[in-house]
Amino acid sequence: MIKNGHHPMNTTGKDAGTNLGATACSPEKRRRTIRVWCDGCYDMVHYGHSNQLRQAKAMGDYLIVGVHTDGEISQHKGPPVFTQDERYKMVRAIKWVDEIVEGAPYVTTLETLDKYTSDFCVHGDDITLTVDGKDTYEEVKRSGRYRECKRTQGVSTTDLVGRMLLMTKAHHSNISWFVKCYTVFILCALWVLQGPKGHSPWTGVSQFLQTSQKIIQFASGQEPQPGDTIIYVAGAFDLFHIGHVDFLEAVSRLSDKPYVIVGLHFDQEVNRYKGKNYPIMNVHERTLSVLACRYVSEVVIGAPYAVTRELLDHFKVDLVCHGKTEVHPDKDGSDPYAEPRKKGILHTVDSMNSLTTDSIVQRIIKNR
Numbered sequence: 001m002i003k004n005g006h007h008p009m010n011t012t013g014k015d016a017g018t019n020l021g022a023t024a025c026s027p028e029k030r031r032r033t034i035r036v037w038c039d040g041c042y043d044m045v046h047y048g049h050s051n052q053l054r055q056a057k058a059m060g061d062y063l064i065v066g067v068h069t070d071g072e073i074s075q076h077k078g079p080p081v082f083t084q085d086e087r088y089k090m091v092r093a094i095k096w097v098d099e100i101v102e103g104a105p106y107v108t109t110l111e112t113l114d115k116y117t118s119d120f121c122v123h124g125d126d127i128t129l130t131v132d133g134k135d136t137y138e139e140v141k142r143s144g145r146y147r148e149c150k151r152t153q154g155v156s157t158t159d160l161v162g163r164m165l166l167m168t169k170a171h172h173s174n175i176s177w178f179v180k181c182y183t184v185f186i187l188c189a190l191w192v193l194q195g196p197k198g199h200s201p202w203t204g205v206s207q208f209l210q211t212s213q214k215i216i217q218f219a220s221g222q223e224p225q226p227g228d229t230i231i232y233v234a235g236a237f238d239l240f241h242i243g244h245v246d247f248l249e250a251v252s253r254l255s256d257k258p259y260v261i262v263g264l265h266f267d268q269e270v271n272r273y274k275g276k277n278y279p280i281m282n283v284h285e286r287t288l289s290v291l292a293c294r295y296v297s298e299v300v301i302g303a304p305y306a307v308t309r310e311l312l313d314h315f316k317v318d319l320v321c322h323g324k325t326e327v328h329p330d331k332d333g334s335d336p337y338a339e340p341r342k343k344g345i346l347h348t349v350d351s352m353n354s355l356t357t358d359s360i361v362q363r364i365i366k367n368r
Contacts (some may be wrong), residue, residue: 066104263303
């Protein structure tokens with residue numbers, strides 16, 4: 001059971017910054033607010049992106065994140081999987097982000113830092129190049145307004161694409177032989193260039209290793225407060241995406257004081273009801289992805305598939321929510337939501353977003 005703190009404020013931008021600044025400056029120690037800038041594509045946002053933003057926020061007081069447009073990404077890297085509006089919303093949902101800048105320039109300049117009164121920018125320890133091979137941070141590096149944070153080992157967008165396309169089980173039969181071979185070639189080339197420290201090019205299995213320290217870094221550990229509405233949701237939350245964000249935001253809006261608990265199913269359970277080679281991300285990776293979301297208060301790792309009376313009583317659950325997606329029966333064919341249904345606390349939430357992990361895979365096949 002991992003606690004991620006009380007439901008954070010829904011405000012972003014200047015209002016959020018005002019509140020943060022007020023709490024940061026005590027009468028005993030008044031100092032200027034340090035404003036940090038990060039920018040990037042943030043396509044297929046994963047816990048590696050969240051970890052970079054967490055590290056960046058720790059270097060200052062107020063974190064501004066610039067997100068590039070579809071046009072700029074297409075020019076320098078190729079078409080993104082997610083639209084710019086989807087990427088804007090995903091970054092806004094990361095709990096360490098105070099403000100986002102839509103349509104940030106691909107090359108980071110002193111002019112941009114000054115425009116948003118940022119002291120310095122932060123990027124991972126991997127280089128980012130323009131289409132003509134220039135370092136996008138060259139100018140700010142020369143000026144001394146550049147900081148570096150450690151890249152999260154074991155995950156990248158390329159890695160996730162590889163896990164989707166390099167199957168260990170027979171599925172996605174509409175993927176052509178050419179696409180499979182091309183993906184193997186690209187991932188093997190990256191593996192040779194980077195060394196065998198990231199993941200196996202043959203299975204696409206990440207060598208990410210979970211530690212208690214990493215969970216603690218992502219979780220803040222606040223208990224529910226008197227008057228909170230304790231809401232329980234459960235699922236795979238695989239490849240944590242904008243559909244999940246919209247659902248969790250809709251769930252959090254059901255109460256003025258929501259305390260949202262997410263139950264994550266173990267990998268074997270997810271594979272039982274989803275089949276194919278799901279889940280794409282293992283339970284440890286899915287834990288960090290969900291913990292980074294500002295609408296989540298607590299995560300239960302390896303939650304039982306059936307929402308039992310014992311679970312409801314243990315967490316003092318007021319409301320159980322499920323989306324519009326299909327509810328698969330338990331191993332014995334029973335309804336996993338029978339208990340909350342009987343108690344009259346089951347609520348179906350329509351987030352108005354039908355995106356699923358399957359549809360993301362189809363986008364990957366189409367774009368790549």
